[in-house]
Amino acid sequence: MRWPSCSPWPAAAVLAPWTVPGATDQDLVLGITGPVPGHPLGTDDLGRDVLELLVAGARTAVPGALCVAVGSMLIGNLIGLPAGYFGGWADALAMRWADLMFSLPALLVAIVVAGVLGGGYGLAVARCSSCCSPPRTRGWCAGPCSNSGTAPTSRPHCSRTSPRGGS
Template sequence: MRDRVVLWAAAAVLALLVLAAVAGLWLAPHDPGLQDIALGPVGPSAAHWLGTDDLGRDVFSRLLAGAATALWGPAVVAVGTTVLGTVLGLVAGYHKGWTDAVLMRVTDLMIALPGLLVLIVLVGIVGGGYGWSVAALVVLYAPFDTRVIRSLALAQRELAYVEAARTLGLSSRTIMFRHILPNLAPTVLANVLITFVVALVSLAGLSFLGIGLPAGTPDWGLMIEENRALLDLNPWASLAPAALIALAATAATLLGDGLFERFNQKGAGRAGD
């Protein structure tokens, strides 16, 4: 019962954050880019629930507007990384031989690279941009999923149902994606949510460093950097986006763990039957 409550609570939190990402601009009580220099940074009030930043912009409105940039990038990284890593892992694990050897050597090389440093260099070379940061993270994180899926595919290819499919003359593609992949669904789903958390923190860190998004863009990571000097005047301007990043990461982690356990229990139940 307790696990179910945690699972539903995590799902509810993520649903609210997705709602903010989709409709944040319409839900915001103020224009997130509207400046009031005369007002400056003030604490929470009836007019500004979380106060304002140093340019007099409403913090709560900027949090709602920033949910889109804070969440869509990690979501794209999570899906792209999982798709790429799953396909490569299945191919390597099922075919083995030279295909596996080549893919694993490239994977080992990518994993050995210092990811954050490589990302900063790559984004610097191409001239910045949020889209480039997202694309680079997909390439850098895919090898980790490839390793996980490859190890599972190696075990699955030796099972009786795979041998039976080969005997029936089914193609390798059919065996990999219609027979083996469904059995890896719990791990694939967990990988999506884990990668989302890692990408969320990574992209927020890049925004904090001033990489990817232009100054003034409503974004949680950028808001932390822009407002860290206001801790004495309005700490919510910096603490609120940091809290939302932590909340989103925690909810995604709990949801991933909960779904992984539930799917595994159902799979074990079907196997027992």
């Protein structure tokens, strides 16, 4: 039986309060060290264990990445699916939104949004979700009437005169 290969980071992130309760405890006498038996990744300049800091940091990094992935999927699907199904002005509007999102430099927009609305983890996750959703939107807009091997007549919303190549 083959075990699934998955990363231990999500489990470590969930269990971090119990597995590394003193991740930020300082030991100024210890200082910077390389890998030693008690500290497999060594310590930083304040004597904190680097492995414990990585596990404690995963508590916010792993859920944030999952929220960005799910959020971008939801935004892209909610905009792209209706646009791809109905076509016409809905498709044109969705494509213009995707073009706008592709043309904006994400880092500059993040800085402007943080300056106008204030910082915060939730706002950063929302901004990353909106920046990552245009590829999914474009995929859903192009998919329903593309040449995928099935006849366009089997899809009632696609016509042979579709500008996206329905035949």
